[in-house]
Amino acid sequence: MRSLHLDTVGAVDAARALADLVEISPHIEAAAVVAGDGILGDSVGVPEGRADELARAVHELLERAGAFRSEGARLAQIHAELGDGEVFTVTGTQGQTVVAVVGKRTAAGLVFYDLKRCLAAIESKDGHGS
């Protein structure tokens, strides 16, 4: 499996970062960026008309999972293994979350690595871009 090296291409917009993510990680069926307030940024592989439902579900998942945090800690990642797929999220310090749905079981560490690179590229763009 190849790995994503978005740091080598510098800051990119979210749509490009997500497209690169699913291209480099063929196990990822769909991916999206959700802002801290639950607003969907960009997505790839999400069927038309389903993006809002995806954003709502991700936002609620993050809210509930965050309730289990210990004092002072911030929710950073979620990995949900389900019967017919897996869900990964990585949340950055700026509150944005990259979520990915994986169909075939794969190494969680690699998926998290690629999601973190993707998020870093997006945050870099947001921080230094237009």
Add this chain to the structure above:
Amino acid sequence: MGRKLLRFAGFASGAVAGTVLCRRVFGAAGERVDVYFDDGSFVTFAGRSSEAARLVPLAQRVLAAVRPA
């Protein structure tokens, strides 16, 4: 004879109940949610725990959103 039949019926119904229970418990054991925090700590909620029951349906909603029926 009647007592033997009663014992057998009790054993059989117990075995069936045990099988159903095992299937329910271990059937859900494959579903789990790992939650990681930025201080390096993480928690795993698996099976039919109350915490998993709060998170798994939302993760399934995420999955369903990208895989409409």
